[in-house]
Amino acid sequence: MASTLLEQTRSAHEECERLERLIVRDFRTDAKGHTERLAQGHRVRKMLDQIKAQAEKLTRIYADEDDVRKEEIAALRGENMYSAFYERLKDVRDYHRRYPYLEVSEVEADEAALREPVPVVFSGEEGGGRYLDLHAHFHRFVNAKFGRQLDYAAFVGGVPCTEGVPRALRLGQPYREYLAGLLEYLESFYQRTQPLSSLSKVYAKLEGFEAEWAAGSVPDWGDRGEGAAGGAAAVIDLEAFEAVEELETLGADRLKEALGALGLKTGGTLRQRAERLWLTRGTPLEALDKKHFVKGAAPASLRTPEQTARQAAAAKDAALLEVKVGALRDALGSVVEDTVGNVEKKQARTYEELQAEQAEADEAGPLSDSEDEDEYIYNPLKLPLGWDGKPIPYWLYKLHGLNQEFKCEICGNASYWGRRAFERHFKEWRHQNGMRALGIPNNKNFFEVTQIKDALELWNSIQEREVGGFKAEVEEEFEDDSGNVYNRKTYELLKRQGLL
Template identity: 50%
Template sequence: MSSTLLEVTRAAHEEVERLERIIVKDLQNEPATNKDRLFQSHRVRNMIETIMSTTHKLVEIYEDKDSARKDEIAALGGQTATGTNVFSAFYDRLKEIREYHRRHPAARVVDANEEHEALLKEEPVIEFTGEEAFGKYLDMHELYNQFINSKFGVPIEYSAYLDVFSQPHSIPRKLKLTRQYREYMENLLEHLIYFFQRTEPLQDLDRIFSKVTAEFEEQWENDNVQGWEKDVKESGQLPPQHTVIDLDYYSTVEELMEVGPDKLKEALVALGLKSGGTLQQRAERLFLTKDTPLEKLDKKHFAKRSHGSEQNGGAPALKEVDNSKEIALMEAKMKKLCDLLSETIVQTKENVVKKQALTYDEMEAEREEEEMQADTESDDEEQQIYNPLKLPMGWDGKPIPYWLYKLHGLGQEFKCEICGNYSYWGRRAFERHFKEWRHQHGMRCLGIPNTKNFNEITSIEEAKELWKKIQERQGLNKWRPDLEEEYEDREGNIYNKKTYTDLQRQGLI
């Protein structure tokens, strides 16, 4: 019943004390697992936020900017516009209480112990992806793709990215001033903050960042921020490590032209030079900076924006400094979060390396062993056999092991057109089928002898062509009985079949 401001104040104080007792009771229980620890931390965090919001309401009530609290206290003392009447104020309050209970006859006192137990068993909803394993690992795949597909990134493996993403000082400063890098850093910082808030809800991130900001401001004033030292001279010339193209590797303009127009344009823009013209003109203009400082170059080589920035008091330069400071501060916060999550980052990399070390065959074999062990422990023999890989059945009525399946190449399919497009699985079964009845029957239907010459032949057209070539080759050495078959007469004379037949027909023999 909170119809009055004083009742609201009393209920708020009671709510704060009740939540404080629940927090103390919850923290006295030691979590058994990491999941229980996260649930406990988030429960405590939610109750702390409720206490803070309730306290802010109490502060507003006590400040009494609209004098509502002051008027209500005066009314309780019987002070009205016509004078002081204590009894009238008492009976008015009593009437209000009776009216409330008449409207709510089922109102009852809530048992605090029951509510405490319900709050202590509450399981807050915490969003984690499958890759994060309930806060055990970091999921950096989206940021990794953004990194390797950017101008400031390099094509590296995911495990190597987990080592270098917390080291932004290795990226050239000129590339950090691009909008693409700023968006990447914003996404990276947002991702780490969100992960840290889910895994460490009791940490005061605002206090941590305020300390980081104070240290950063001091380092920035003293030019001690790593990767952001003031190495740009007044002449505007960038050091070699910050230029897009290292001219020390090129000895002629022709060699520099092989870089391409896009790279040349990017390098010229970085130095404040004109980026237009043909490929050769760009290369010649950039090659001038190899041995000549920028301050000694003719003004005709510089872009108009460079001269304009000098005339308007260097406003773009100030804007660039502010942009640099914002990006550097984001890097400092990101590094601090990486230090706080260092153990998680190490575990993430170890998990990635472990997954990369396991081959597909080993993972499938391990899963197959687990399935076979589960089938062995099962007492229900009529239970349906789990065979997602469609492995052949063994002598025991169960799928054969995956390593045996791979050893015999049973995943390879061989079709034979002579056998009516019948499929044979595995090299061993394919070689054996040439001597079996199905292939022999197909060869007889084609009128071709099933000899070793036709092994490995599965196409009908290829078998016919080979049989035709064999017949042509055998035709040169074919035995001709009319000329080569020998006959002997009574006198012992030898004739071939044709001559002997002709003499016999004439009656000479």
């Protein structure tokens, strides 16, 4: 009976212990597949939240700010403790008489809690939490003034793709709104796919942001947003040009980049951009009219204290958003790589193949646990897996020679299966590092050389030939009847052909 404060305390402790046992039981079950693991994580997260709520309730009870708990304990220790006991017993019997069907055992409720599916909403593009869905943010980026044209796979791989954005655009409200929306989505995706993790751990590295900002050590924000965006010499050396017409030869994009770095307006025709940039030749930015600057990007000497304070606040907000998005991007690194791979795989398919795949998915319905990605695949020959996650046919395995093993001593006796992989590895980082460690250039002369001894001997031979000495075939000269001079090799070749 939960009418007294002591009974509420006992009930809360019991509920905490019950939830802890349920969490242990849930973790003992082997969750197969991505879907089951995700559901298990959310079930455990829900039970942890319930334990937290009960613990907060117990904290308030033990604090006993109104002295109700102290009074109840004093009543039990008083002279009439037997009468108080029988009064409590009478209340318990009356309570159970009024509610005769009250369940004492909660075994069935526990089993239901372990089977309870936690609804987590994912879009179709997210694939149940396997991939990111950044299409809305991608379109917002490519259509913004601070954005640029690129494909979706490149955007996902380099998210948030803010490198090289001019300072004047970084201080604008659209840039901060773009970062805030992207950050909100990444936080939501992280919480939905990793319910047992905490964002506070991801943002733990941001604890020193205030100190770094005050010291001016935040990348790209050394002046804390208080100074000018940059100088003309840092972008284009205007002293090297004699007239506006020469500046036009740089092109509209190059002039736009230079104007943006200076905080000047970047619009207009090619001629207008060149004339606007030409104004800065030999003239300090502080001497230019405010109308030439982007709003909020004028030099510090032309801004009021209020404008300077607002610009510094905007710069700090933008820098903090950039750091947060970068931290979440690193935390979701594997998901980003999987998303890029999924996008590239879809781009490689034709429209008919996508339609056929969608029709097949509609007919098959949702994937069951046995059909999930972690299903055991019988592969006794250890054949490589194809794009669909299944072993490739054996005839294709033999056709590409994937049963042939090639070893390279320069790569640390690494094995390469198949002729194609073996030839490709000569341009990869492992082989290049091995050649660099031997002090040998990795050029075509050493193609298919895999032994360290052979590589060193060939390199010594090449060096000996290049040291010097007379080479008759190349350096000995011959003259024909017409006075034409040839080296020995060319002369003999032409003579054999009867051309001399």
